[in-house]
Amino acid sequence: MTMMVDPEGSIKAYAPAGGEVDDEVDTDIGRGDPPRRGREAWPDLARRKPLRRHARLFAIRSPISTRSRWILTTLSVAVPLVAWYVLSASEIVSPTFLPSPLKVWAAGLDMAQSGSLATDTWASVQRVLIGFGLAVAVSVPLGILMGSFQAGQSFLEPVIGLLRYLPASAFIPLLLIWLGIGEPSKVAILLIGTVFFNTLMTADAVRLVPGALIDVSYTLGARRGEVLRKVVVPHALPGMLDAMRVNAAAAWNFVVVAELINSESGLGYRITRAGRFLQTDKIFAVLVVIGVIGLTMDIVLRVARDRVGKWVA
Numbered sequence: 001m002t003m004m005v006d007p008e009g010s011i012k013a014y015a016p017a018g019g020e021v022d023d024e025v026d027t028d029i030g031r032g033d034p035p036r037r038g039r040e041a042w043p044d045l046a047r048r049k050p051l052r053r054h055a056r057l058f059a060i061r062s063p064i065s066t067r068s069r070w071i072l073t074t075l076s077v078a079v080p081l082v083a084w085y086v087l088s089a090s091e092i093v094s095p096t097f098l099p100s101p102l103k104v105w106a107a108g109l110d111m112a113q114s115g116s117l118a119t120d121t122w123a124s125v126q127r128v129l130i131g132f133g134l135a136v137a138v139s140v141p142l143g144i145l146m147g148s149f150q151a152g153q154s155f156l157e158p159v160i161g162l163l164r165y166l167p168a169s170a171f172i173p174l175l176l177i178w179l180g181i182g183e184p185s186k187v188a189i190l191l192i193g194t195v196f197f198n199t200l201m202t203a204d205a206v207r208l209v210p211g212a213l214i215d216v217s218y219t220l221g222a223r224r225g226e227v228l229r230k231v232v233v234p235h236a237l238p239g240m241l242d243a244m245r246v247n248a249a250a251a252w253n254f255v256v257v258a259e260l261i262n263s264e265s266g267l268g269y270r271i272t273r274a275g276r277f278l279q280t281d282k283i284f285a286v287l288v289v290i291g292v293i294g295l296t297m298d299i300v301l302r303v304a305r306d307r308v309g310k311w312v313a
Contacts, residue, residue: 131190143202205239238309
C-alpha cells in the first residue's frame with residue numbers, strides 16, 4: 001500500500017500494481033505541515049482555573065476559632081427552639097399534638113415539684129447504669145479477645161454477628177417467662193440490646209493497634225500478658241470509649257422499651273402513661289430530660305476519651 005498526500009492536505013492510500021484505493025484518511029494538517037505522531041499528537045490539557053482560598057470555616061478538617069465554635073454550638077440549639085416556638089405559636093399544628101416550649105417547661109416544673117420526675121429519672125438511670133454496665137463488663141473482655149487473637153475471632157464472631165441482628169424487643173416474651181416481670185427482665189433487655197454491638201466495636205478498636213508496636217514490645221522482651229496490658233489495651237482504650245458513647249445512646253432507647261413491662265416508675269413509664277391521656281406536654285418534657293441526661297453521659301465519656309487518648313494522637 002502506498003501513502004500519498006494530495007494538494008488539499010489529505011492522506012490517501014493506494015494499492016500497489018494499479019489496485020483500487022482501500023481507504024482515505026483525512027487529517028487536520030495544513031499544506032506542508034508534517035503529521036503529528038506519538039506524544040505530539042496528544043491533545044493539550046485543559047487549563048484549570050486557579051484555586052480560590054476558602055474560608056477556614058468551610059475548609060476540610062481545618063480548626064476553627066473558639067468564638068466560631070461557640071457561635072455554631074449556640075445556633076445548633078437556638079435554631080430548633082425558635083422553629084419549635086414559631087411552629088407552635090402559628091398553630092399550624094394543633095397544640096394537642098405540638099405544645100409550645102413554654103407549656104412543656106410548665107409541665108416539667110409541675111412534675112418536678114410533685115416529685116414524680118425525680119423518682120422516674122432515678123429509676124431509669126439505675127436501669128441504664130446496671131444494664132449497660134453489665135454489657136460493658138461482658139463486651140470489653142470479649143472484644144479484646146476477638147481483636148487480639150485470631151482464634152477468638154474465629155470462635156466468637158460468627159455467633160455474635162448472628163445475635164446482633166436479633167431485635168431485643170423480640171426477647172420480651174421469653175424474658176417474662178424466664179425472669180418474671182420484675183427488674184431482672186428490664187435489665188436483661190438493656191443487656192441484650194447493647195452487649196453484641198459493643199463487643200464488635202471493641203474488637204474493631206483493638207484491631208487498629210499497629211502491629212509494629214506489638215512487634216517492638218516482643219523484641220524488647222515483653223510477654224504476652226504485658227503486651228495486652230501495657231500496649232494493646234491502652235492504645236485501644238479511646239476507641240473503646242467511643243464505642244461506649246454510641247451504645248450508651250442505644251441503652252437509653254431500650255430503657256423505654258424495658259419500662260413497658262409492668263413498670264410503676266421510670267421515664268419510659270411516664271411517657272406511656274402521659275400518652276394515654278394525650279398529655280403531649282409531659283411527653284415532650286420527659287424527652288427533654290432524657291436528652292439532657294444522654295448528652296451529659298456523652299460529654300463525660302468524651303472527656304474521658306480525650307484525657308486517656310492524648311498519647312495515641
